[in-house]
Amino acid sequence: MHLWYNRGMAGYHFYHTIHVRYADLDTQWHVTNSHYLTFLDEARLGYLLHLGLFDGRSFLDLPWIVASVSVNFLAPIEPGQDVKVGVRITRLGHKSMHFDMQIEDLLNEAAIATSETVMVAYDYRKQQSIPISDEWRKVISSFEKILPLIE
Amino acid sequence: MHLWYNRGMAGYHFYHTIHVRYADLDTQWHVTNSHYLTFLDEARLGYLLHLGLFDGRSFLDLPWIVASVSVNFLAPIEPGQDVKVGVRITRLGHKSMHFDMQIEDLLNEAAIATSETVMVAYDYRKQQSIPISDEWRKVISSFEKILPLIE
Amino acid sequence: MHLWYNRGMAGYHFYHTIHVRYADLDTQWHVTNSHYLTFLDEARLGYLLHLGLFDGRSFLDLPWIVASVSVNFLAPIEPGQDVKVGVRITRLGHKSMHFDMQIEDLLNEAAIATSETVMVAYDYRKQQSIPISDEWRKVISSFEKILPLIE
Amino acid sequence: MHLWYNRGMAGYHFYHTIHVRYADLDTQWHVTNSHYLTFLDEARLGYLLHLGLFDGRSFLDLPWIVASVSVNFLAPIEPGQDVKVGVRITRLGHKSMHFDMQIEDLLNEAAIATSETVMVAYDYRKQQSIPISDEWRKVISSFEKILPLIE
Numbered sequence: 115m116h117l118w119y120n121r122g123m124a125g126y127h128f129y130h131t132i133h134v135r136y137a138d139l140d141t142q143w144h145v146t147n148s149h150y151l152t153f154l155d156e157a158r159l160g161y162l163l164h165l166g167l168f169d170g171r172s173f174l175d176l177p178w179i180v181a182s183v184s185v186n187f188l189a190p191i192e193p194g195q196d197v198k199v200g201v202r203i204t205r206l207g208h209k210s211m212h213f214d215m216q217i218e219d220l221l222n223e224a225a226i227a228t229s230e231t232v233m234v235a236y237d238y239r240k241q242q243s244i245p246i247s248d249e250w251r252k253v254i255s256s257f258e259k260i261l262p263l264i265e
Numbered sequence: 266m267h268l269w270y271n272r273g274m275a276g277y278h279f280y281h282t283i284h285v286r287y288a289d290l291d292t293q294w295h296v297t298n299s300h301y302l303t304f305l306d307e308a309r310l311g312y313l314l315h316l317g318l319f320d321g322r323s324f325l326d327l328p329w330i331v332a333s334v335s336v337n338f339l340a341p342i343e344p345g346q347d348v349k350v351g352v353r354i355t356r357l358g359h360k361s362m363h364f365d366m367q368i369e370d371l372l373n374e375a376a377i378a379t380s381e382t383v384m385v386a387y388d389y390r391k392q393q394s395i396p397i398s399d400e401w402r403k404v405i406s407s408f409e410k411i412l413p414l415i416e
Numbered sequence: 417m418h419l420w421y422n423r424g425m426a427g428y429h430f431y432h433t434i435h436v437r438y439a440d441l442d443t444q445w446h447v448t449n450s451h452y453l454t455f456l457d458e459a460r461l462g463y464l465l466h467l468g469l470f471d472g473r474s475f476l477d478l479p480w481i482v483a484s485v486s487v488n489f490l491a492p493i494e495p496g497q498d499v500k501v502g503v504r505i506t507r508l509g510h511k512s513m514h515f516d517m518q519i520e521d522l523l524n525e526a527a528i529a530t531s532e533t534v535m536v537a538y539d540y541r542k543q544q545s546i547p548i549s550d551e552w553r554k555v556i557s558s559f560e561k562i563l564p565l566i567e
Numbered sequence: 568m569h570l571w572y573n574r575g576m577a578g579y580h581f582y583h584t585i586h587v588r589y590a591d592l593d594t595q596w597h598v599t600n601s602h603y604l605t606f607l608d609e610a611r612l613g614y615l616l617h618l619g620l621f622d623g624r625s626f627l628d629l630p631w632i633v634a635s636v637s638v639n640f641l642a643p644i645e646p647g648q649d650v651k652v653g654v655r656i657t658r659l660g661h662k663s664m665h666f667d668m669q670i671e672d673l674l675n676e677a678a679i680a681t682s683e684t685v686m687v688a689y690d691y692r693k694q695q696s697i698p699i700s701d702e703w704r705k706v707i708s709s710f711e712k713i714l715p716l717i718e
Contacts, residue, residue: 133435136461137454137601141324141592142389143475147331148302148590152439155299159438170496173292173445180298184335194472238293284586287612288450288605292441294626299439303590310589321647324596345623443626444691449633450608453601475594482600486637540595 126200127257128164130157131220133196145191150227151183154215157199158231165253177244179236181210185229196220203258206251209235209243277351278408279315281308282371284347296342301378302334305366308350309382316404328395330387332361336380347371354409357402360386360394428502429559430466432459433522435498447493452529453485456517459501460533467555479546481538483512487531498522505560508553511537511545579653580710581617583610584673586649598644604636607668607682610652618706630697632689634663638682649673656711659704662688662696 132153140146162168168176191197198220205212210232217227235246254260283304291297313319319327342348349371356363361383368378386397405411434455442448464470470478493499500522507514515533520526537548556562585606593599615621621629644650651673658665663685670680688699707713 135454135458136594137457137599139475139594141589141594141596142327142330143473143594146306146590147334148299148306151299151302152437155297155439156437171445171494173441173495176293179293179341180338182335182337183298184333186333187331190330192473193475286605286609287443288448288608290443290626292438292443292445294443294624297439303588306590307588322596322645324592324646343624344626444629444632448608449636450601450604453604457599457601478595481595481643482640484637484639485600486635488635489633492632 126202128161128201129198130160131198132156134191139193150185153199153217154229157201157215158213161201165257167250167253174238177235178233181232181234183231185227187227189226191226197226203254206246206254206260209245277353279312279352280349281311282349283307285342290344301336304350304368305380308352308366309364312352316408318401318404325389328386329384332383332385334380334382336378338378340377342377348377354405357397357405357411360396428504430463430503431500432462433500434458436493441495452487455501455519456531459503459517460515463503467559469552469555476540479537480535483534483536485533487529489529491528493528499528505556508548508556508562511547579655581614581654582651583613584651585609587644592646603638603680606652606670610654610668611666614654618710620703620706627691630688631686634685634687636684638680640680642679644679650679656707659699659707659713662698
């Protein structure tokens with residue numbers, strides 16, 4: 115069985131801090147919406163590094179690609195505000211990983227945006243999707259306390 | 266009645282061309298996922314300019330803000346590839362506009378990504394949501410052939 | 417006399433830390449050259465905030481504009497490397513400020529890039545250059561130990 | 568002799584058009600200074616593609632790196648304004664290429680910024696500088712009418 119999922123709300127075991135830059139702001143003087151995705155990318159990569167699944171350097175060996183992303187914008191990010199991103203994987207399929215992420219104010223932890231992102235295991239050299247490796251499945255499920263749907 | 270919607274699939278009455286840049290590429294040598302949102306932003310702004318609803322300059326008077334966005338990534342955008350973005354509004358609520366957008370290859374028109382984006386009418390000076398103005402409702406509904414749900 | 421300058425090499429009284437992001441990398445897997453300017457912008461803004469000369473929010477009241485910039489690239493910035501930027505003003509003219517900046521490795525302080533940037537005092541609402549205000553001249557010259565050329 | 572240079576002002580034999588995006592603007596409502604470098608990068612790459620010296624895809628085989636860049640900002644780029652970038656190589660050294668570039672308004676050709684950029688021939692796989700190849704020297708000198716300093 116390839117469908118593993120997170121039973122119950124567990125909160126985030128990993129947070130990644132983002133220092134907001136002047137260059138993240140747009141003509142309306144808040145962080146521009148596309149940079150929310152930049153923050154989510156950064157946080158997901160930080161999560162992988164934290165779990166020891168990527169060396170941070172061999173980018174053509176990074177075995178995933180974004181399949182879909184959705185973001186709900188709850189509050190603007192103002193100049194001078196820093197944020198943190200909670201990251202967790204809630205479901206592991208045969209080839210797909212479901213990320214649940216939340217951008218929060220670094221200081222008061224108010225929710226700024228929520229996101230669901232689906233990543234697919236991918237071989238960039240062969241340009242095709244691949245099954246999630248046993249190593250990734252073992253490390254992620256252990257970290258997230260994700261269990262197989264039916265043993 | 267504030268709920269107006271597009272009856273039936275009508276295709277796109279507006280397309281915006283995007284010339285892909287080297288700076289849109291990431292370490293995996295395709296357009297990075299956050300820049301898909303940059304392309305969607307650019308196309309939505311082009312749509313507004315096309316409809317004569319924004320002068321392209323008075324950014325604090327641009328009366329909308331992104332509430333939510335979802336993107337399905339169907340194919341990578343490779344170096345040297347240019348794209349166009351189809352933009353249409355499928356629904357006008359009291360304060361919200363639903364955009365249906367599609368990124369396509371400029372030459373063969375193959376679908377690269379689809380997106381649903383909800384914009385909310387917003388006053389940046391007062392920092393609060395506002396009803397969609399009669400002018401916007403009139404111009405958009407005329408362009409999109411959107412009719413009130415119940416006359 | 418409007419020409420004030422820094423007599424002798426004084427080192428930097430201000431450093432600004434930059435956390436390098438995945439989105440700063442390009443297809444060659446190092447920080448792309450244009451983002452060095454992003455880092456310099458960020459550091460100059462941090463300098464202004466540190467000196468209490470800008471509130472970080474009223475961007476149309478930020479009274480300067482970039483006149484020229486030069487950068488010497490001494491070493492690449494690799495994935496996972498963080499940097500700090502030393503900022504100092506070496507000369508105050510009637511309307512211009514000369515910045516000497518250096519990007520250094522955050523840990524070993526090795527020089528990564530050096531830059532000279534000339535900023536001109538500017539009124540964005542009137543869209544014209546203006547003399548440096550007495551307040552700015554006083555605060556900057558005090559912080560940098562810059563003296564008038566001829567007393 | 569490795570020092571070849573352009574005798575006399577020859578104008579630009581190559582121009583690259585840049586469609587300015589909303590995302591190029593900053594909080595002061597003009598194109599942000601770091602994106603001038605993005606435009607110069609894009610134009611230099613367009614020049615290489617035009618001369619048939621790069622396939623636009625094998626980025627680790629792109630044999631150059633930026634050594635230094637200087638930009639003089641003559642005028643802001645406003646929303647809605649498109650630009651073109653004149654590119655020429657004025658000097659070929661043993662390992663270095665001197666680029667003289669100018670950003671101009673697309674319509675009235677008014678100068679917006681001038682830049683001198685030094686690129687160094689570079690092997691990204693070995694991470695070291697290399698001599699400019701005979702092929703590059705031949706193609707560039709032919710295109711630019713650059714002659715050896717001493718025949």
